[in-house]
Amino acid sequence: MISIQELSKIYTSKKKQVIGVDKVSLDIQEGEIYGIVGYSGAGKSTLLRCMNILERPTSGKVYIDDIDLLSLSKKDLRKARQSIGMIFQGFHLAMGKTVLENVAFALKAAGKPKQERNDRARRLLELVGLSDKADQYPAQLSGGQKQRVSIARALANDPKVLLCDEATSALDPNTTQSILKLLKKINRELGLTIVLITHEMEVVKEICDRCAVMEEGKVVEQGAAYEIFASPQNALTKRFIRTVIDFHVPEELLKKSSGTIVQMKFTGGQAGDTVVSDLLQNYKIKGNILHGNVDYIQEKALGTFVMELTGDPQEVGRAVESLKTILDEVEVLNHDRSADQPVARAE
Known part of the structure; x- marks a missing residue:
């Protein structure tokens, strides 16, 4: 045209x-x-x-x-x-x-x-x-x-x-x-x-x-x-x-957290999947949702969730690696201070 x-x-x-x-x-x-x-x-x-x-x-x-x-x-x-x-x-x-x-x-x-x-x-x-x-x-x-x-x-x-x-x-x-x-x-x-x-x-x-x-x-x-x-x-x-979808997590929240804070982006059908609940069931960890939002662009869902994961550092690390195989974007914002080896930051 x-x-x-x-x-x-x-x-x-x-x-x-x-x-x-x-x-x-x-x-x-x-x-x-x-x-x-x-x-x-x-x-x-x-x-x-x-x-x-x-x-x-x-x-x-x-x-x-x-x-x-x-x-x-x-x-x-x-x-x-x-x-x-x-x-x-x-x-x-x-x-x-x-x-x-x-x-x-x-x-x-x-x-x-x-x-x-x-x-x-x-x-x-x-x-x-x-x-x-x-x-x-x-x-x-x-x-x-x-x-x-x-x-x-x-x-x-x-x-x-x-x-x-x-x-x-x-x-x-x-x-x-x-x-x-x-x-x-x-x-x-x-x-x-x-x-x-x-x-x-x-x-x-x-x-x-x-x-x-x-x-x-x-x-x-x-x-x-x-x-x-x-x-x-x-x-x-x-x-x-x-300016429309704010993924910012306050710095004070990162400083106060003793666990591993992970930001996850869900695109398309992933936003309706049970990724978070499956994660908590499959790994011996606890999760606390700090922020969650789902927007719709052209009737397709785009979701962002920020979670604090606590538990055995190695188990948390395995859970994060599992997320990376499922979701398009996973970023570790803050690491468990008790971990001997911090989980590698997502690309």
Whole structure:
């Protein structure tokens, strides 16, 4: 659906060149929700604007639905953009127009007759849950309602792609959740391909099928959202994930413990297995769960448990080695102080 090939965007000032996007390549599949995450200045919004040529790339290729956008004339590019909807953090609504008029405006620009524009706009307002707000003005709406109007307007010309630039950043957590649910509903009901720009990993966790992490204009990691959360490779990705799933164990707890503290990560079906109870039954040790959490990414479980194991040091060591053969990730955070030979730290 969307293919970005070696795309770069360089801004030139009198004194120096600034690289906004640095040789980025992405393939976004039809019908998926794809997240692009990064801190401010990472280049993610510039990349998004290059996708519909609001920013013209310095080099590289942009294909949407097998159409090379950079090869199009201005007239053909305007026509191609009708299949690409876009929503922004700041809503960008016409304050002097009603909600209905805001949604219908995009259809007017496309040359649709008035009755068709209004009928289509009303159907879209019903889709986003604002059919009762058609005659109100943006100033009368909450932030979440304004964003719903923006979404309806972006859908006016029945696009195949919806680009979302920090669409939830200005909203409170509850409103953010409602907008994400709406985007997921639109994705499922309309089969729309959605690209989300965000600095919040929670957004990726909630609705994205796949994602890319950007830093200094480059994509430093990309893949299925679940795999990114379960096994992040890049240091920046790990920092982002810690904002959503915190595996931190307080240092005081480690100092006070006299046993061996082990952190275990459960992925997929492992989260429902009886690994911990089997461990305590099979080895002559005692276990105390210090921390446990299970998250769901794309309806797949990702669990983390931290346990203190006590008993004969050799038996504890055998139990830890057994865990390593079962689970993808096992890390010893603190060793039994009574052990003559500490258990080797997991890789």
